[in-house]
Amino acid sequence: MMESQGLSGTYVSPTLPPLPRQNRVLLNKSSVCSRTYFVVVMVFFHVYIINVIALLLYVYYNNDPGEIGTSGGDPMINSDSSTHQPPSDPHKSPDLGSPVKIHLPRIEGIRVGHIQKISLVPNKVHKMRTLSLKPLLFEIPDFLSEEECRVVVQLAQLKGLTESRGEVLEQLDLPPEEIFNLLDLNQDGQLQLQEILTQSHARDGMWLTPENLQEIYAGLKANPDRNGPLSLEEFTRLSTRDLRRFPAPLGVERPQPAQNSRHTWLYQGEGAHRVLQVLRNRVTRLTQLPPLLVELSEPLQVVRYEQGGHRHAHHDSGLVHPETACSHTSLAVNVSARFETPCRYITVVFYLNSVESGGETTFPVADNRTYEEKALFQNGVNLLDMQKSCDKGNLRVKPTQGSAIFWYNHLSDGKGWVGELDEYSLHGDCVLAHGTKWVANNWINIDPDHQRQARYQKLVAPQQDDEGDSGVGIPEQHRDLHQDL
Numbered sequence: 490m491m492e493s494q495g496l497s498g499t500y501v502s503p504t505l506p507p508l509p510r511q512n513r514v515l516l517n518k519s520s521v522c523s524r525t526y527f528v529v530v531m532v533f534f535h536v537y538i539i540n541v542i543a544l545l546l547y548v549y550y551n552n553d554p555g556e557i558g559t560s561g562g563d564p565m566i567n568s569d570s571s572t573h574q575p576p577s578d579p580h581k582s583p584d585l586g587s588p589v590k591i592h593l594p595r596i597e598g599i600r601v602g603h604i605q606k607i608s609l610v611p612n613k614v615h616k617m618r619t620l621s622l623k624p625l626l627f628e629i630p631d632f633l634s635e636e637e638c639r640v641v642v643q644l645a646q647l648k649g650l651t652e653s654r655g656e657v658l659e660q661l662d663l664p665p666e667e668i669f670n671l672l673d674l675n676q677d678g679q680l681q682l683q684e685i686l687t688q689s690h691a692r693d694g695m696w697l698t699p700e701n702l703q704e705i706y707a708g709l710k711a712n713p714d715r716n717g718p719l720s721l722e723e724f725t726r727l728s729t730r731d732l733r734r735f736p737a738p739l740g741v742e743r744p745q746p747a748q749n750s751r752h753t754w755l756y757q758g759e760g761a762h763r764v765l766q767v768l769r770n771r772v773t774r775l776t777q778l779p780p781l782l783v784e785l786s787e788p789l790q791v792v793r794y795e796q797g798g799h800r801h802a803h804h805d806s807g808l809v810h811p812e813t814a815c816s817h818t819s820l821a822v823n824v825s826a827r828f829e830t831p832c833r834y835i836t837v838v839f840y841l842n843s844v845e846s847g848g849e850t851t852f853p854v855a856d857n858r859t860y861e862e863k864a865l866f867q868n869g870v871n872l873l874d875m876q877k878s879c880d881k882g883n884l885r886v887k888p889t890q891g892s893a894i895f896w897y898n899h900l901s902d903g904k905g906w907v908g909e910l911d912e913y914s915l916h917g918d919c920v921l922a923h924g925t926k927w928v929a930n931n932w933i934n935i936d937p938d939h940q941r942q943a944r945y946q947k948l949v950a951p952q953q954d955d956e957g958d959s960g961v962g963i964p965e966q967h968r969d970l971h972q973d974l
């Protein structure tokens with residue numbers, strides 16, 4: 490009884506005889522235990538507090554107002570949840586010496602046929618329709634007024650149009666070793682499948698026909714591992730015959746001029762014709778991109794096609810690869826990359842007149858379940874060839890005066906910046922059956938390498954850079970109401 494009192498009680502009556510030694514030891518042990526318990530609890534408590542503080546700091550720095558390349562907060566005010574809000578990510582830009590948060594707004598397509606109301610000009614509501622999700626492609630009827638279309642065409646005529654580079658048929662009279670060497674991008678002495686596939690993305694410089702590529706592709710597939718690589722010896726055996734320039738098919742002796750178009754470039758910056766400046770601002774509102782990114786992009790390209798004119802399927806932008814640099818940033822940032830590509834995040838096409846027959850812009854693989862190079866050349870059909878296969882593509886847009894279409898040539902990188910080339914953005918321009926077709930291309934150039942873009946901006950637009958908001962935030966008056974119907 491006494492023992493149990495001594496063990497469990499905190500105070501021991503002074504009138505009671507001293508506790509046996511063993512019990513005293515037990516008492517001491519008990520107080521040590523409670524101290525240890527207290528220390529452990531305190532340690533946990535502190536760790537918990539530190540975690541909470543770290544979390545708060547993380548949230549704080551992730552919500553810091555952006556600098557270069559940011560949209561400056563809510564990029565697009567939308568009536569419902571259809572607005573894409575890319576997750577934020579703090580990027581360090583050593584050249585700018587400050588953490589930079591990048592949010593490129595990206596308009597959501599929701600589903601094919603979805604219509605959003607957009608406010609682009611005062612007292613007018615435009616309806617923007619989703620044409621495809623892969624690529625993310627929209628059509629905006631009446632984007633330009635008849636008068637604006639007329640002014641753009643006349644300004645182009647005033648400036649003068651030059652012959653667009655035709656696609657020529659020419660036998661390649663280079664020795665196979667040299668062709669092999671040109672194709673061997675990584676210079677490892679072997680041809681990998683990826684190196685051949687890369688060729689099919691090439692734009693104007695395309696110099697092998699799809700048939701040539703198919704032949705080499707078949708050779709790679711025929712190799713024991715079914716995927717190449719090809720040695721020079723194997724390549725020589727395979728392709729010494731009939732290497733021709735794109736897009737003339739083998740056996741064609743006297744091809745028609747393939748493109749039959751003329752073009753010019755119209756500057757849209759300060760001092761340019763009011764209509765051109767207005768159109769540029771409208772594109773900024775449409776895309777919701779930071780104005781500076783739009784301002785620093787290529788001028789407006791105006792193209793006139795005559796009867797028979799067309800453009801084979803191509804990508805407007807290039808593959809994102811460590812070996813490639815963007816044309817617009819390469820000089821400014823002095824990079825020494827092996828290849829240069831126009832980094833066109835977005836293409837906006839304005840139709841300046843209506844076309845009766847032919848001349849559609851076509852997206853051969855839009856919304857296909859998968860994208861496979863070899864699916865472009867199947868059953869004797871070459872989906873890249875607009876002279877033969879225009880009607881075989883998945884989607885065609887008829888040019889209607891004043892309409893605009895726009896699409897993203899790149900995917901998002903998942904952090905709010907420009908990611909990989911969207912291969913589904915492959916498009917071409919069908920043969921114009923008769924008459925004339927006038928279009929304008931507004932390309933928005935953004936380097937997928939954010940640091941290169943930031944350095945470029947710092948160089949070409951230093952004032953805006955120093956102003957804090959970098960001139961790339963969306964001005965209040967540019968914020969649109971995008972409303973889904």
Ligand SMILES: O=C(O)CCC(=O)C(=O)O
Pocket residue numbers: 792800805838848849850851916917918928930
């Ligand atoms: O004219 C068209 O419809 C599209 C033109 C085009 O894709 C281009 O010039 O890159």
Ligand SMILES: [Fe+2]
Pocket residue numbers: 803804805916
């Ligand atoms: Fe194009």
